Amino acid sequence: xxxxxxxxxxxxxxxxxxxxxxxxxxxxxxxxxxxxxxxxxxxxxxxxxxxxxxxxxxxxxxxxxxxxxxxxxxxxxxxxxxxxxxxxxxxxxxxxxxxxx
Numbered sequence: 001x002x003x004x005x006x007x008x009x010x011x012x013x014x015x016x017x018x019x020x021x022x023x024x025x026x027x028x029x030x031x032x033x034x035x036x037x038x039x040x041x042x043x044x045x046x047x048x049x050x051x052x053x054x055x056x057x058x059x060x061x062x063x064x065x066x067x068x069x070x071x072x073x074x075x076x077x078x079x080x081x082x083x084x085x086x087x088x089x090x091x092x093x094x095x096x097x098x099x100x101x
Contacts (some may be wrong), residue, residue, distance in 0.1 A: 002034065012043050019050030020058070027059040035070065045074065073093040 023043045026034045059067040
């Protein structure tokens with residue numbers, strides 16, 4: 001259904017009454033395949049909800065470890081592609097587990 005809607009012009013970055021886009025909801029519900037589909041079809045990974053949370057903030061704040069790691073892995077690829085030979089270190093305390101990049 002999602003593929004049909006997007007192929008027929010639906011706004012992939014449309015937000016609901018709560019300010020969350022489809023990507024926010026997908027991450028909250030731990031649907032990695034849908035998150036990959038949305039991102040590969042142009043979902044804005046930097047879209048902010050009404051609390052100014054991006055999908056990464058939202059996934060981390062909602063204790064969605066797998067989704068948080070998935071988004072961070074995308075971020076690393078984007079940073080490496082855009083800023084060659086510049087290294088960034090990121091960590092987030094996630095249920096007392098540190099994630100280092």
